[in-house]
Amino acid sequence: MDTGVVFCKRKDFESIGGYNESLKFAEDVEFLWRLTKLGRERGQRLTRLRKCKALNSTRKFDQFGDWHYVALLGKFFWSLLFPGYSIDKFAHKYWYSDAGSPMEKPTWEKSET
Structure with missing residues:
Protein backbone atom coordinates (compact mmCIF):
# COMPACT_ATOMS: atom_id res chain seq x y z
CA MET A 1 0.00 0.00 0.00
CA LEU A 55 10.77 12.52 -3.70
CA ASN A 56 11.41 10.63 -0.46
CA SER A 57 13.66 11.60 2.40
CA THR A 58 16.44 9.24 3.49
CA ARG A 59 17.04 11.20 6.69
CA LYS A 60 16.07 8.34 9.02
CA PHE A 61 18.22 5.88 7.07
CA ASP A 62 21.14 8.30 7.24
CA GLN A 63 20.55 8.74 10.95
CA PHE A 64 19.87 5.14 12.04
CA GLY A 65 21.45 3.02 9.29
CA ASP A 66 20.10 1.01 6.39
CA TRP A 67 18.63 -1.90 8.40
CA HIS A 68 16.85 0.10 11.11
CA TYR A 69 13.52 -0.24 9.32
CA VAL A 70 13.52 -4.03 9.74
CA ALA A 71 13.83 -3.61 13.52
CA LEU A 72 11.15 -0.93 13.44
CA LEU A 73 8.69 -3.22 11.66
CA GLY A 74 9.49 -6.02 14.11
CA LYS A 75 8.68 -3.77 17.06
CA PHE A 76 5.49 -2.62 15.36
CA PHE A 77 4.22 -6.16 14.73
CA TRP A 78 5.28 -7.24 18.23
CA SER A 79 3.12 -4.45 19.64
CA LEU A 80 0.16 -5.68 17.57
CA LEU A 81 0.56 -9.25 18.83
CA PHE A 82 1.05 -8.25 22.46
CA PRO A 83 -1.19 -5.30 23.35
CA GLY A 84 0.54 -4.86 26.73
CA TYR A 85 3.82 -4.12 24.95
CA SER A 86 4.13 -0.39 24.39
CA ILE A 87 6.44 1.13 21.84
CA ASP A 88 5.55 4.70 22.75
CA LYS A 89 9.04 5.45 24.08
CA PHE A 90 10.64 4.11 20.89
CA ALA A 91 8.17 5.98 18.66
CA HIS A 92 8.75 9.22 20.54
CA LYS A 93 12.52 8.92 20.19
CA TYR A 94 12.33 7.89 16.54
CA TRP A 95 9.76 10.38 15.20
CA TYR A 96 9.35 13.17 17.73
CA SER A 97 12.78 13.75 19.24
CA ASP A 98 15.65 15.63 17.66
CA ALA A 99 18.15 13.42 19.49
CA GLY A 100 20.61 12.16 16.94
CA SER A 101 19.21 14.41 14.26
CA PRO A 102 21.51 14.80 11.26
CA MET A 103 21.24 18.54 11.90
CA GLU A 104 22.97 18.20 15.27
CA LYS A 105 26.72 18.03 15.68
CA PRO A 106 27.82 14.38 15.97
CA THR A 107 28.77 13.42 19.53
CA TRP A 108 32.22 12.27 18.41
CA GLU A 109 33.19 15.79 17.32
CA LYS A 110 35.00 17.94 19.85
CA SER A 111 32.96 20.81 21.19
CA GLU A 112 34.34 24.32 21.04
CA THR A 113 33.86 24.92 24.78
Missing part, protein backbone atom coordinates in the same frame (compact mmCIF):
# COMPACT_ATOMS: atom_id res chain seq x y z
CA ASP A 2 1.50 3.33 -1.05
CA THR A 3 1.34 5.93 1.67
CA GLY A 4 3.65 8.69 0.49
CA VAL A 5 1.24 11.06 -1.23
CA VAL A 6 -2.51 10.62 -0.78
CA PHE A 7 -5.33 12.42 -2.56
CA CYS A 8 -8.99 11.88 -1.74
CA LYS A 9 -12.24 13.79 -1.83
CA ARG A 10 -12.93 15.99 1.18
CA LYS A 11 -16.26 14.28 1.87
CA ASP A 12 -14.50 10.88 1.98
CA PHE A 13 -11.79 12.25 4.28
CA GLU A 14 -14.41 13.66 6.63
CA SER A 15 -16.67 10.59 6.50
CA ILE A 16 -13.88 8.34 7.80
CA GLY A 17 -12.74 10.88 10.37
CA GLY A 18 -9.45 11.93 8.78
CA TYR A 19 -6.13 10.84 10.24
CA ASN A 20 -6.12 9.30 13.70
CA GLU A 21 -3.99 11.83 15.58
CA SER A 22 -3.76 9.59 18.65
CA LEU A 23 -1.43 7.23 16.76
CA LYS A 24 2.29 7.88 17.18
CA PHE A 25 3.08 6.46 13.73
CA ALA A 26 1.54 4.69 10.72
CA GLU A 27 -1.47 6.99 10.79
CA ASP A 28 -1.26 7.11 6.99
CA VAL A 29 -1.50 3.32 6.73
CA GLU A 30 -4.44 3.19 9.14
CA PHE A 31 -6.13 6.03 7.21
CA LEU A 32 -5.74 4.15 3.92
CA TRP A 33 -7.17 0.97 5.45
CA ARG A 34 -10.30 2.90 6.43
CA LEU A 35 -10.44 4.67 3.06
CA THR A 36 -10.13 1.31 1.26
CA LYS A 37 -12.97 -0.11 3.39
CA LEU A 38 -15.15 2.89 2.53
CA GLY A 39 -14.39 2.39 -1.16
CA ARG A 40 -15.29 -1.30 -1.01
CA GLU A 41 -18.63 -0.46 0.61
CA ARG A 42 -19.33 1.89 -2.32
CA GLY A 43 -18.00 -0.44 -5.01
CA GLN A 44 -14.95 1.77 -5.55
CA ARG A 45 -11.23 1.12 -5.22
CA LEU A 46 -8.02 3.00 -4.54
CA THR A 47 -5.98 3.90 -7.59
CA ARG A 48 -2.24 4.35 -7.77
CA LEU A 49 -0.93 7.03 -10.10
CA ARG A 50 1.96 5.16 -11.65
CA LYS A 51 3.47 7.95 -13.74
CA CYS A 52 3.71 10.40 -10.82
CA LYS A 53 6.90 10.59 -8.84
CA ALA A 54 7.45 11.57 -5.24
Whole structure:
Protein backbone atom coordinates (compact mmCIF):
# COMPACT_ATOMS: atom_id res chain seq x y z
CA MET A 1 0.00 0.00 0.00
CA ASP A 2 1.50 3.33 -1.05
CA THR A 3 1.34 5.93 1.67
CA GLY A 4 3.65 8.69 0.49
CA VAL A 5 1.24 11.06 -1.23
CA VAL A 6 -2.51 10.62 -0.78
CA PHE A 7 -5.33 12.42 -2.56
CA CYS A 8 -8.99 11.88 -1.74
CA LYS A 9 -12.24 13.79 -1.83
CA ARG A 10 -12.93 15.99 1.18
CA LYS A 11 -16.26 14.28 1.87
CA ASP A 12 -14.50 10.88 1.98
CA PHE A 13 -11.79 12.25 4.28
CA GLU A 14 -14.41 13.66 6.63
CA SER A 15 -16.67 10.59 6.50
CA ILE A 16 -13.88 8.34 7.80
CA GLY A 17 -12.74 10.88 10.37
CA GLY A 18 -9.45 11.93 8.78
CA TYR A 19 -6.13 10.84 10.24
CA ASN A 20 -6.12 9.30 13.70
CA GLU A 21 -3.99 11.83 15.58
CA SER A 22 -3.76 9.59 18.65
CA LEU A 23 -1.43 7.23 16.76
CA LYS A 24 2.29 7.88 17.18
CA PHE A 25 3.08 6.46 13.73
CA ALA A 26 1.54 4.69 10.72
CA GLU A 27 -1.47 6.99 10.79
CA ASP A 28 -1.26 7.11 6.99
CA VAL A 29 -1.50 3.32 6.73
CA GLU A 30 -4.44 3.19 9.14
CA PHE A 31 -6.13 6.03 7.21
CA LEU A 32 -5.74 4.15 3.92
CA TRP A 33 -7.17 0.97 5.45
CA ARG A 34 -10.30 2.90 6.43
CA LEU A 35 -10.44 4.67 3.06
CA THR A 36 -10.13 1.31 1.26
CA LYS A 37 -12.97 -0.11 3.39
CA LEU A 38 -15.15 2.89 2.53
CA GLY A 39 -14.39 2.39 -1.16
CA ARG A 40 -15.29 -1.30 -1.01
CA GLU A 41 -18.63 -0.46 0.61
CA ARG A 42 -19.33 1.89 -2.32
CA GLY A 43 -18.00 -0.44 -5.01
CA GLN A 44 -14.95 1.77 -5.55
CA ARG A 45 -11.23 1.12 -5.22
CA LEU A 46 -8.02 3.00 -4.54
CA THR A 47 -5.98 3.90 -7.59
CA ARG A 48 -2.24 4.35 -7.77
CA LEU A 49 -0.93 7.03 -10.10
CA ARG A 50 1.96 5.16 -11.65
CA LYS A 51 3.47 7.95 -13.74
CA CYS A 52 3.71 10.40 -10.82
CA LYS A 53 6.90 10.59 -8.84
CA ALA A 54 7.45 11.57 -5.24
CA LEU A 55 10.77 12.52 -3.70
CA ASN A 56 11.41 10.63 -0.46
CA SER A 57 13.66 11.60 2.40
CA THR A 58 16.44 9.24 3.49
CA ARG A 59 17.04 11.20 6.69
CA LYS A 60 16.07 8.34 9.02
CA PHE A 61 18.22 5.88 7.07
CA ASP A 62 21.14 8.30 7.24
CA GLN A 63 20.55 8.74 10.95
CA PHE A 64 19.87 5.14 12.04
CA GLY A 65 21.45 3.02 9.29
CA ASP A 66 20.10 1.01 6.39
CA TRP A 67 18.63 -1.90 8.40
CA HIS A 68 16.85 0.10 11.11
CA TYR A 69 13.52 -0.24 9.32
CA VAL A 70 13.52 -4.03 9.74
CA ALA A 71 13.83 -3.61 13.52
CA LEU A 72 11.15 -0.93 13.44
CA LEU A 73 8.69 -3.22 11.66
CA GLY A 74 9.49 -6.02 14.11
CA LYS A 75 8.68 -3.77 17.06
CA PHE A 76 5.49 -2.62 15.36
CA PHE A 77 4.22 -6.16 14.73
CA TRP A 78 5.28 -7.24 18.23
CA SER A 79 3.12 -4.45 19.64
CA LEU A 80 0.16 -5.68 17.57
CA LEU A 81 0.56 -9.25 18.83
CA PHE A 82 1.05 -8.25 22.46
CA PRO A 83 -1.19 -5.30 23.35
CA GLY A 84 0.54 -4.86 26.73
CA TYR A 85 3.82 -4.12 24.95
CA SER A 86 4.13 -0.39 24.39
CA ILE A 87 6.44 1.13 21.84
CA ASP A 88 5.55 4.70 22.75
CA LYS A 89 9.04 5.45 24.08
CA PHE A 90 10.64 4.11 20.89
CA ALA A 91 8.17 5.98 18.66
CA HIS A 92 8.75 9.22 20.54
CA LYS A 93 12.52 8.92 20.19
CA TYR A 94 12.33 7.89 16.54
CA TRP A 95 9.76 10.38 15.20
CA TYR A 96 9.35 13.17 17.73
CA SER A 97 12.78 13.75 19.24
CA ASP A 98 15.65 15.63 17.66
CA ALA A 99 18.15 13.42 19.49
CA GLY A 100 20.61 12.16 16.94
CA SER A 101 19.21 14.41 14.26
CA PRO A 102 21.51 14.80 11.26
CA MET A 103 21.24 18.54 11.90
CA GLU A 104 22.97 18.20 15.27
CA LYS A 105 26.72 18.03 15.68
CA PRO A 106 27.82 14.38 15.97
CA THR A 107 28.77 13.42 19.53
CA TRP A 108 32.22 12.27 18.41
CA GLU A 109 33.19 15.79 17.32
CA LYS A 110 35.00 17.94 19.85
CA SER A 111 32.96 20.81 21.19
CA GLU A 112 34.34 24.32 21.04
CA THR A 113 33.86 24.92 24.78
